[in-house]
Amino acid sequence: MSAACYHCGLDMPSAAQWSVPIDGVARAMCCPGCAAAALTIVEMGLEDYYRTRSAFSPRLEEAGALPPELLLYDLPQAQQQFELDGEYAEATLTLEGLRCAACVWLIERRLTRLPGVQAVNLNASTERLYVRWSKALCKPSDILQALRDIGYRAYPYDAARHDAQLRRASKTQFRQLFVAGLAMMQVMMYAIPAYIADDGTLDADMAGLMRWASLLLTIPAVCYSALPFFRGAYANLRQRVLGMDVPVALGISAAFGASVLAVWRGSGEVYFDSVTMFIFLLLCSRYLELIARRKAAGALEKLQHALPASAARLPAYPSRRDVVIVAAAELRAGDYILVKPGEAIPADGEIMSGETSVDMSLLTGESAALRKRKGDQLPGGAINIAQAVVLRVSKVAADSTLAALLKLIERAGNGKPRIAMWADSVASWFVAALLLFAIAVFAFWQWHDAARAWPIAIAVLVVSCPCALSLATPTALAAATDRLVRQGVLIVQPHVLEVLHRTTHIVFDKTGTLTVGKPALHKLITFDEMEGSACLQFAAALEVNSAHPLAQAIVAAADATLLGVVIADEVVSKPGQGLEGLVDGVPYRLGSAAYVAELAGCPLHDQVPAGMTPVYLGCGGAWLARFDLSDAIRGDARQVVRHFQKLGKSVILLSGDQQEVAQYVGTSLGVDEVHGACLPEQKLAFVQALQRQGAIVAMVGDGINDAAVLRAADVSFAMGSGAELAQTHADTVLLSPRLSAIADTAELAARTMRIIRQNLAWASAYNLIAIPAAAMGWINPWMSGIGMSVSSALVVLNALRLRRVKRLDLRPVPRRRTQVLRA
Incomplete structure (x- = not known):
C-alpha cells in the first residue's frame, strides 16, 4: 500500500510529492487530480468514505473520463444535500464562468437535453442554477460534467465559496479590461499618424514599423482580454449551437487575421485599432452588466448574509x-x-x-x-x-423567519416570464440569421469591390448586438426585483410583473389584509357621569395583566402614562365572561352584558352597531361604559382602494366573516363590491367565474387560509409573517406591514414592462438600422465596435433606472382618537 496511491490505488511515480491529510495521517497521492479529489472529500466532511469503501476510486478510463471530483457528488453521503423525495432530487448550484445573460439559454438548453432532467432555471443576476432531475435516470455528476463540457464549472451553493468566486471573477474581468484599454490607447498612438498623414508624408519604413508595433501591442488584447469570447464561442460550436459569442469571436479573429496578413505582406489595410477598441468596449459593456447584476441581486445577497x-x-x-x-x-x-x-x-x-x-x-x-x-x-x-x-x-x-425567506428567494429565481423566454429564443435565431447575412454580404462585396469585402463583413459581424436583446428583459426584471425586496415585497413566481399591470379586478380578503388582524377600540360610550377617559383607565387597570386580544386592545387605547396610577386589586377572571376587581376598594366588572348586569343590578337595553364587539364596564348598581371593539382597518387601506379604482380596476372584498361585518369594512373603504360569509370553495368559484368572463384577477389574502383561491388567481399576494412564510401559496409575499406595497408593486410592474418594451424596441431598431448600414459600407469596423458596446450599455443603464423608483405617496390616514359618546 505504501507504493500505491491512497485514492485510486495506482502505482506511485518515483517523483510523486503529493499528499493529503486524512484522519490525521498524510496519505500519498499519485497525481494532482487524486490530491484534489481527496482534498474535496475531506473538505466536504466525507472522510468516512475511505473507511467504508470496498474498492479504490474508479480510474478515469473506467469512469468515462469524468474528473474524480465530479464523481464525489454521486456518493450516497454527498447526495443527501440533493434529496427532494424518493424519485426526484433538486439542487441549487453556483456557476463559475458565467459571462453574460447570453450564456443563460445555452446552459438551459444543454441541460434540458440530459435524460431525466425535469426542470432547469438559471438566474443570471445571482449566478445560481436550479436543477431538478430523476434519480433513476440522471446523476449529479452527469449535470456537472455537462456544464463542464460547455465551459462552466458548478458546485452546490455555499455562501462563502460563492462570494469568493464572485470576487475572483470581478478581478479577472477587471484585469482583462485593463489590458484591453492599455493596448487600445497604445495602438491608437500608432494609428493616428497614419490617419492624418497626407499622401507621401509618412515614410514607408516608419509606417511598417508602426504596423509591427501595433501588432505586438494587439496580441495581449486578443490572446488574454478576448479569451472569454473565444472560450464561449468554442463551447457554443462544440455543442452545435450559435451563441452570442460566436459572431464576436469571428469578428475579432477576422479583423486580427486580416491585419496580421497585411503586416506580413507589407500591403493592405490593418484593423488593430478597431480590434483593440472593440475588445475594450465590449468588455466595458460586460463589466457594466456584471456590476448591474451584482447591484440587482444586492438586496437578496444581504438577506442571505443577514444572520x-x-x-x-x-x-x-x-x-x-x-x-x-x-x-x-x-x-x-x-x-x-x-x-x-x-x-x-x-x-x-x-x-x-x-x-x-x-x-x-x-x-x-x-x-x-x-x-x-x-x-x-x-x-x-x-x-x-x-x-x-x-x-x-x-x-x-x-x-427561522429568515430561513423561510431564503426558501422563498430560491423559488423566486426558479422561473422566467414568457417575455424573457421569447427574447432568448429570438436572440438565438438572430445569431444564425446574422452569420448567414454576413456571408452573403461578403460574397456580394467580393464580387462588387473585393478590396472592401473583408472590412464590411467584419463590420456586419461586429455592429450587431444580440446581447442587447438578451439583456433587455433579465436586467430589467432583476433591477425591479431588487427594488421590491428593499421595499418589503418578495416576488416568488416569475409571471407577477408581466401579468400584474394587466389585471382588471383586485380581490381583497378582509381579516389580516384590509384589517390588521387584531381588535382595536373603535368607540367608547358612557352611561354615567364618569368621564370617558376615567372609564378607559379603570378598564385598562382591570385588563393590564390579561393576554386576551380584547384586553390588549383596551390597554393599547388607554393613556400609557397613566397605567399604574389606577390600580386594580384582587382581579379575578371568569373565562368567557369577563373580569372583576377592586379599584380603591370598589368592585368593578368588565366583560359581557350579562356578566356585568349581575353587578350593575339591572339589564341594559342598547343597540350595538354592526361589525362591533361590545365590552361593558359597570360597578355596584350602575352601568358605566361600553367599549366597541373591531378589527382595526389598516391605515393605508382606503388610499390603496382608491388608487386601484383611479386606475380603472374593480375592487372587490371577499370575506368569510358575516355580511354585516364585511359590509361595514367595505363601506368604510369605498369598495365597489362586497361579499361576506364566503367559504373557501365559494371564494374559489367566485374568482374562477370572473376569469371565465375574461377578467384578470389579483387576489390579496393572508397567505395560509384560502390557498386554493390564491393559486387560482392570475396574480396573488400574501401578507407574510414569521413561520407563515414557508406555508404561503401566493405568487408574492408582502414582508412589509404596509398594504400600499401592493400598489407600489403594481406601479413598478407597469414601469418594468415599459422599460422592457423600450429595451427590446431599442435593440431591434438599432440592429435594423446598424446592420444594413454596415452592409452598405457606411460604418467602419471601429465605429461598429462603438455602436455595439453603446447599445448594450444603454439597455443595462435603462433597466437600472428601476432600482431608483420611489414609493407611491399613499400615506396612511392619521389614527383618529377614540370617540367618546354619552348615552
Whole structure:
C-alpha cells in the first residue's frame, strides 16, 4: 500500500510529492487530480468514505473520463444535500464562468437535453442554477460534467465559496479590461499618424514599423482580454449551437487575421485599432452588466448574509450570565443568548430580559425602528440598535423567519416570464440569421469591390448586438426585483410583473389584509357621569395583566402614562365572561352584558352597531361604559382602494366573516363590491367565474387560509409573517406591514414592462438600422465596435433606472382618537 496511491490505488511515480491529510495521517497521492479529489472529500466532511469503501476510486478510463471530483457528488453521503423525495432530487448550484445573460439559454438548453432532467432555471443576476432531475435516470455528476463540457464549472451553493468566486471573477474581468484599454490607447498612438498623414508624408519604413508595433501591442488584447469570447464561442460550436459569442469571436479573429496578413505582406489595410477598441468596449459593456447584476441581486445577497456566524450563548441563565461564543448554527430551541447593541439577532427568539429598539428594514423594508420589550418575539436577521437584551431561542436556524425567506428567494429565481423566454429564443435565431447575412454580404462585396469585402463583413459581424436583446428583459426584471425586496415585497413566481399591470379586478380578503388582524377600540360610550377617559383607565387597570386580544386592545387605547396610577386589586377572571376587581376598594366588572348586569343590578337595553364587539364596564348598581371593539382597518387601506379604482380596476372584498361585518369594512373603504360569509370553495368559484368572463384577477389574502383561491388567481399576494412564510401559496409575499406595497408593486410592474418594451424596441431598431448600414459600407469596423458596446450599455443603464423608483405617496390616514359618546 505504501507504493500505491491512497485514492485510486495506482502505482506511485518515483517523483510523486503529493499528499493529503486524512484522519490525521498524510496519505500519498499519485497525481494532482487524486490530491484534489481527496482534498474535496475531506473538505466536504466525507472522510468516512475511505473507511467504508470496498474498492479504490474508479480510474478515469473506467469512469468515462469524468474528473474524480465530479464523481464525489454521486456518493450516497454527498447526495443527501440533493434529496427532494424518493424519485426526484433538486439542487441549487453556483456557476463559475458565467459571462453574460447570453450564456443563460445555452446552459438551459444543454441541460434540458440530459435524460431525466425535469426542470432547469438559471438566474443570471445571482449566478445560481436550479436543477431538478430523476434519480433513476440522471446523476449529479452527469449535470456537472455537462456544464463542464460547455465551459462552466458548478458546485452546490455555499455562501462563502460563492462570494469568493464572485470576487475572483470581478478581478479577472477587471484585469482583462485593463489590458484591453492599455493596448487600445497604445495602438491608437500608432494609428493616428497614419490617419492624418497626407499622401507621401509618412515614410514607408516608419509606417511598417508602426504596423509591427501595433501588432505586438494587439496580441495581449486578443490572446488574454478576448479569451472569454473565444472560450464561449468554442463551447457554443462544440455543442452545435450559435451563441452570442460566436459572431464576436469571428469578428475579432477576422479583423486580427486580416491585419496580421497585411503586416506580413507589407500591403493592405490593418484593423488593430478597431480590434483593440472593440475588445475594450465590449468588455466595458460586460463589466457594466456584471456590476448591474451584482447591484440587482444586492438586496437578496444581504438577506442571505443577514444572520451572524456566531452567537453569545448563556448556558447558566438566569442564575449566571457567563457567555460562551458558539456557532449560530449550533443554537437550539430553549437556548438563552445575549444580543448586544449593533449586533444582528442570530435566531428567532423571545425577549426574556431588557427592552430595546430593533431595525427590521432588511426583513420588511421599513426603516423606522420598532420598540420591543419583554415577551416580544424577534426574528433572526433583525438588528438590535438600542440596548442589550437576553433572548430565548424559539426556532433553530433552519426553521427561522429568515430561513423561510431564503426558501422563498430560491423559488423566486426558479422561473422566467414568457417575455424573457421569447427574447432568448429570438436572440438565438438572430445569431444564425446574422452569420448567414454576413456571408452573403461578403460574397456580394467580393464580387462588387473585393478590396472592401473583408472590412464590411467584419463590420456586419461586429455592429450587431444580440446581447442587447438578451439583456433587455433579465436586467430589467432583476433591477425591479431588487427594488421590491428593499421595499418589503418578495416576488416568488416569475409571471407577477408581466401579468400584474394587466389585471382588471383586485380581490381583497378582509381579516389580516384590509384589517390588521387584531381588535382595536373603535368607540367608547358612557352611561354615567364618569368621564370617558376615567372609564378607559379603570378598564385598562382591570385588563393590564390579561393576554386576551380584547384586553390588549383596551390597554393599547388607554393613556400609557397613566397605567399604574389606577390600580386594580384582587382581579379575578371568569373565562368567557369577563373580569372583576377592586379599584380603591370598589368592585368593578368588565366583560359581557350579562356578566356585568349581575353587578350593575339591572339589564341594559342598547343597540350595538354592526361589525362591533361590545365590552361593558359597570360597578355596584350602575352601568358605566361600553367599549366597541373591531378589527382595526389598516391605515393605508382606503388610499390603496382608491388608487386601484383611479386606475380603472374593480375592487372587490371577499370575506368569510358575516355580511354585516364585511359590509361595514367595505363601506368604510369605498369598495365597489362586497361579499361576506364566503367559504373557501365559494371564494374559489367566485374568482374562477370572473376569469371565465375574461377578467384578470389579483387576489390579496393572508397567505395560509384560502390557498386554493390564491393559486387560482392570475396574480396573488400574501401578507407574510414569521413561520407563515414557508406555508404561503401566493405568487408574492408582502414582508412589509404596509398594504400600499401592493400598489407600489403594481406601479413598478407597469414601469418594468415599459422599460422592457423600450429595451427590446431599442435593440431591434438599432440592429435594423446598424446592420444594413454596415452592409452598405457606411460604418467602419471601429465605429461598429462603438455602436455595439453603446447599445448594450444603454439597455443595462435603462433597466437600472428601476432600482431608483420611489414609493407611491399613499400615506396612511392619521389614527383618529377614540370617540367618546354619552348615552
